[in-house]
Amino acid sequence: MEKKIQILYVDDEQDNLTGFKAAFRLSYHIYTAENAQAALSLLEKHPDIRIIICDQRMPQMTGVEFFEEVRHLYPLPIRILITAYTDIESVIGAVNRGQIFRYIGKPWYDVDIVSAIEEAHKFYLASSMLMIKNQELQLAYNELDKFAYSVSHDLRGPLSGILGAIELARDIEDVEEMKELLNLMESSVFKLDDYISSMHDYYSSRRGELKVMDIDFNAVCEELQEIYGVYISTNKIRFNVSVDQQETFRSDEFVLKMILNNLMTNAIKYQKKNYHDKSIGLSIVIRGGAADIEIRDSGIGIPESHFEEIFNLFSRATSHRAGSGLGLYNVKGALLKLGGHITVSSVVDQGTLFKLMIPSK
Amino acid sequence: MLSFIVIEHAQLDCYIARKVIVREHPASPVKFFDTIAAAVMSMSEANGSGNTPDIVLLDLMMPDGSGFHFLEVFEKLETKKREQYFIVVLTSSLNKGELSRLRGNPHVRMVLDKPMTVKKIQTVIEALHLER
Numbered sequence: 001m002e003k004k005i006q007i008l009y010v011d012d013e014q015d016n017l018t019g020f021k022a023a024f025r026l027s028y029h030i031y032t033a034e035n036a037q038a039a040l041s042l043l044e045k046h047p048d049i050r051i052i053i054c055d056q057r058m059p060q061m062t063g064v065e066f067f068e069e070v071r072h073l074y075p076l077p078i079r080i081l082i083t084a085y086t087d088i089e090s091v092i093g094a095v096n097r098g099q100i101f102r103y104i105g106k107p108w109y110d111v112d113i114v115s116a117i118e119e120a121h122k123f124y125l126a127s128s129m130l131m132i133k134n135q136e137l138q139l140a141y142n143e144l145d146k147f148a149y150s151v152s153h154d155l156r157g158p159l160s161g162i163l164g165a166i167e168l169a170r171d172i173e174d175v176e177e178m179k180e181l182l183n184l185m186e187s188s189v190f191k192l193d194d195y196i197s198s199m200h201d202y203y204s205s206r207r208g209e210l211k212v213m214d215i216d217f218n219a220v221c222e223e224l225q226e227i228y229g230v231y232i233s234t235n236k237i238r239f240n241v242s243v244d245q246q247e248t249f250r251s252d253e254f255v256l257k258m259i260l261n262n263l264m265t266n267a268i269k270y271q272k273k274n275y276h277d278k279s280i281g282l283s284i285v286i287r288g289g290a291a292d293i294e295i296r297d298s299g300i301g302i303p304e305s306h307f308e309e310i311f312n313l314f315s316r317a318t319s320h321r322a323g324s325g326l327g328l329y330n331v332k333g334a335l336l337k338l339g340g341h342i343t344v345s346s347v348v349d350q351g352t353l354f355k356l357m358i359p360s361k
Numbered sequence: 362m363l364s365f366i367v368i369e370h371a372q373l374d375c376y377i378a379r380k381v382i383v384r385e386h387p388a389s390p391v392k393f394f395d396t397i398a399a400a401v402m403s404m405s406e407a408n409g410s411g412n413t414p415d416i417v418l419l420d421l422m423m424p425d426g427s428g429f430h431f432l433e434v435f436e437k438l439e440t441k442k443r444e445q446y447f448i449v450v451l452t453s454s455l456n457k458g459e460l461s462r463l464r465g466n467p468h469v470r471m472v473l474d475k476p477m478t479v480k481k482i483q484t485v486i487e488a489l490h491l492e493r
Contacts, residue, residue, distance in 0.1 A: 152455040153422050157475070160453045161373035164476025168380050184373040 056083035078120040158188040198326035238279040267297035301348040
């Protein structure tokens with residue numbers, strides 16, 4: 001059942017408060033206050049109050065004055081004034097200044113109150129939705145700004161390098177020299193490609209709804225070994241996998257694989273060059289309705305000062321390897337969707353350990 | 362005698378800079394730095410290679426900070442040291458704010474769009490001679 005709409009009724013006459021509460025407490029959750037001060041403290045305690053109904057005639061402060069004050073402190077709740085027709089002038093002014101959504105004439109009938117509340121609530125929902133959408137829009141704009149910035153460095157950077165190389169290549173006769181140039185161009189192309197596929201992951205994981213299904217981690221790991229097997233063995237990396245799954249685990253397979261793929265790629269990418277004992281360990285334990293996943297590598301490590309920011313958009317702990325600054329950001333976003341979390345520990349020059357906890361859906 | 366300092370960490374861009382410089386000025390010495398710290402260290406210790414300032418090709422995106430960070434540190438060098446260098450920013454940035462900040466910086470003599478080409482290095486050298 002949906003929660004009752006929370007309403008605050010302010011009136012200096014105790015009888016009115018009691019009457020109001022008696023009439024509407026079954027349909028709505030009613031709070032009552034005898035004066036402005038009591039009303040404000042209720043608003044502070046109960047941020048879920050969506051509608052405020054107030055009598056115009058009160059000893060210290062009129063209803064219009066009260067709403068004027070409330071509007072600045074609590075802009076969201078919808079304001080309804082109850083008033084006798086004699087006060088109509090001040091009410092018209094208040095309505096026109098946007099302080100009041102509706103007014104109800106005194107003496108009121110239940111049906112007027114109910115219809116005003118229902119209308120007010122619709123308005124409340126619409127304007128809250130608008131506010132949320134606005135916040136989302138602002139976030140999207142901020143991301144777009146960051147993206148525009150990274151376009152010039154991460155997309156245009158490698159491209160301009162390739163362009164410069166082509167320009168040079170026109171005058172190169174020597175085959176060996178040409179091969180060297182081609183190798184460098186190739187790694188720039190990889191950088192670009194890496195960036196684009198992360199971008200793709202980013203948008204598909206952000207926009208899509210979760211498709212929850214039974215996950216067999218043994219199968220997932222076999223697939224990982226198929227994808228990375230050749231690369232791992234040609235680079236002489238030991239890859240240890242252990243899976244302990246005795247219970248069903250439900251999650252979104254695409255999102256889960258995206259997380260594991262990103263962490264695997266990082267574990268491979270950030271190995272120390274020419275190190276004799278390269279290794280990657282992946283351990284997955286499913287217990288008590290959650291998956292505990294650990295990915296450990298013997299790579300270059302991450303300085304502790306970077307632990308916080310590696311999960312940020314377009315943040316890079318090192319510029320020495322190809323990377324888009326999107327990978328771990330995507331991982332964090334994906335984990336958020338799955339309701340899980342990730343922690344990192346690392347020692348520079350010794351390796352990195354990512355620990356993940358993902359609850360079953 | 363001209364000499365060059367390239368502050369750049371992207372391998373391909375270093376390669377291109379080297380080729381272009383060697384083609385135009387085969388005898389000129391070129392130093393490469395892949396961090397700002399290393400470049401600044403070397404530049405503050407060097408005593409200049411003659412009466413022509415060294416040409417510094419500076420990338421904005423360095424592993425240990427942005428090109429702006431370099432310019433801040435450079436600013437703190439003695440005037441005499443600073444006069445030994447002719448700073449040219451080489452970047453792929455399209456960011457208008459960033460570019461106009463660079464153009465407004467008194468130590469930046471030129472801002473060039475990547476990639477480095479033979480033509481661009483010629484304009485750099487022309488500008489250097491014009492100033493002297």
